[in-house]
Amino acid sequence: MSFIESYKHLDKICGEMFETQYGVSAYIEEMLNNPHGSYLVRGWENDLKQLKHYRWIRNQIVHEPDCYEETMCEAGDDEWLDDFYERIINQTDPLAMYFQATKPHPVAKSAQNHEPARLQYTYSKQPSQPKHKSKKVVRWIVFSIIVAIVLLYLVLKYFIN
CATH class of the missing domain: 1.20.5 (Single alpha-helices involved in coiled-coils or other helix-helix interfaces)
Structure with missing residues (x-):
């Protein structure tokens, strides 16, 4: 996939997660709204920096004259976006890891009534x-x-x- 196609793919899933048309921007905003994420999730700051950078590249390509994918992108940019998409699907993206780290842990019940807890993965809505x-x-x-x-x-x- 090209950079723009990879970005649109990622933007679509982020938009579906947050029920908004501003997919990647909503994901970035959610990361910014959770300032302790960098303490709980390895790579949080790097992922946030990359997402902001790729959003900027996308905006340059789409809105600025004489800005093209061929001149703005480096080898591997589209692969990073595709990998981040897969991390969202597998719930290993920064927000998924953050919510897993901060969710309350259920109190253990007696052995005869013990059933495995079902995980539910949700994102908060904006704003x-x-x-x-x-x-x-x-x-x-x-x-x-x-x-x-x-x-x-x-x-x-x-x-x-």
Whole structure:
């Protein structure tokens, strides 16, 4: 496959995973939203760097005049994309490895009731609203604490004088 064909193939599966038209970009965004991935998954930073680089190459070829696959790509670029596609299929890609490393482990049951746990592989959707709401809640809590401290100071000052 050519670079563009390999990229489109990878972009399609990433888009299906995240239910978006921005396949590789959604995958990159998900990696950026999990900053601890580099501590838990070997090769995380390198894969992220490569994905960003190949997205940039694809954008140059598609959007810039006088940019062609033959001049922008190096030998093996399409093979890397194909290999990354296979890693997604085999659930050995960085996000799969991250979710496997961070998923809660089930508590062992008694021997007679023990059944093997079934693995389910899912990706989060883009972008998540709860982060925004939790920041707002934290701001209100901090504001309330500051108001309470100021009121306590004023009350104590009034009774001491």
